[in-house]
Amino acid sequence: MGASLSELEQQHQHPLGASLSELEQQHQHSQSQPKKKHHQPKEPPIKTKVKLRLSSTGKNLLLSPQQNIEPSRKVVQKGPAVKAKYETQSAQLSFPHNFERILMDADSPVDISSKEKLFDELHDGVYLHDKTQLYWVDKKTNANCFVLFARALSITWAENPIYWKWIPQNDEGDGMPELAELKKVCWLGVHGKFDTRKLSPGILYQVRFYVVLKDSAQGWELPINVRLVLPGGKKQQHKVNLMEMLRVGWTVVPVGEFVAGEKDGGEMEISLFEYDGGTWKQGLVIGGIAIKPKE
Template sequence: MSTKRRFANLVERGTLAKLLIATNVLVAKWQLHINMGAGSSQQADAQHQSDLSQNHENHHNTKTAGITTSSRSNNLPHNFEIILKDADSAIDTSSTEQLYAGVFLNKKRKKYWVDKASHGNCFLVYARDLLITWGEDTRYWHWPYIKEASEEVVDVAEILNVCWLEINGKFEISKLTPGIMYEVVFVVMLKDPAYGWEVPINVRLTLPDGNKQERKENMMAKPRSKWVEIPAGEFMVEPRKEGFVEFSLYEYEGGAWKKGLLVKGAAIRPKQ
């Protein structure tokens, strides 16, 4: 073979080698590009999943915060739904103003309202819902009516002439707001004229555990023709406490005949 032909073969071989090298380089670069793209895609997917997770968490936190805020802003009175089952008329529970003003229960035998300061449940047990010895005997007791500030008419009990004064009431403690110190007071009025009140009357509060608080009240020192409060006692309402508080106003040992006392009822409310 001539020298010229050999030289041509070498050139061809060198060219092919260069082409193979160039091809391998291109393939390597292409694979590297693909791998880098896949890695970027995986990183992007991971970032996307992280963003979704963060957005979900933020949404959950926002929703929870909204519920918490809503629950706090809608701090509803204790057991108010159970209490309002006995309401004398339909109640708009979307507004607390009606609860602050007061709601009649059990055909005006009780009144329920919410104390603005403590947000505690308050009740007035009217005379019609109290147990009054000889209360239905017209020789001894009379049942006139009065107008409340709301212009509603309620019955009150008036002593015509008795020597045995005994008034008892009770109330379910589960309807009272836990964690609040409560007091029970009798709401009464001495008319003018009135007689037979020289001997102090007795008031008593009996708690669900049987503990009693007793005291005496001098009615001679009370103003005439004005509603006054006679404290029976006080107690702390504990969570999940059940039973009844009982309250009494009585005097039958002095033997004197009495006249001129009006009994509106007994208020159970946060201690003032």
């Protein structure tokens, strides 16, 4: 009430800064100009599928010697001298524990025509059980190492798209075929089982979850539980506050450690869970569980 036209124009500024009168002048000018016919190219369909892509920092964390959960797949050309040295080293290595039985579950045939070629493949890594596991032999200790990917784990309500989302990683290059992203749950349960008789006896192993806590994550104020139950019932359990951990790329969540034994082997259980808080949680990405010698 009582505002002049110029004041109203100032109150209704165009986002690009033009006033109402300027817009009218532009409209009149455009009406006086002859219209040109333009052929509008057909726009490509909008892709709505969004993939989780880890930062280069995250990949470096995943593949670094200190934190890697899978072997490097870099191909190195061997010269005559290097090849001869490698063949000598391969010949001196003893065959990994139980490797023949493990390779019965390989997704593709393994070249065993020579000891050198066999160790090449074992050091590079072999997928098992339809890419739900990865097996490789550690060069330093000649010990068996494994990753249980997210698909190999028992995740409560994982097949309900309301609560979890599965993210294919076929072109990510970090070795993980598929990730499980938590959309929302108040009852968190992630469990894995593994036969310790596949591990190399006498080696001190570490068991660790690899997860990502996204920037949009919520409901993680309370600590979660991680637990390792060894064959025979011996239990290791502690709490972890994910909010206090480094949130750059993959986060390593230690579960426990043990010395693999040949006589007392059997199935062990690895768990990450939180049942009591009742808080709705979201934004956690499960990569898998790594079982490898302690560094």
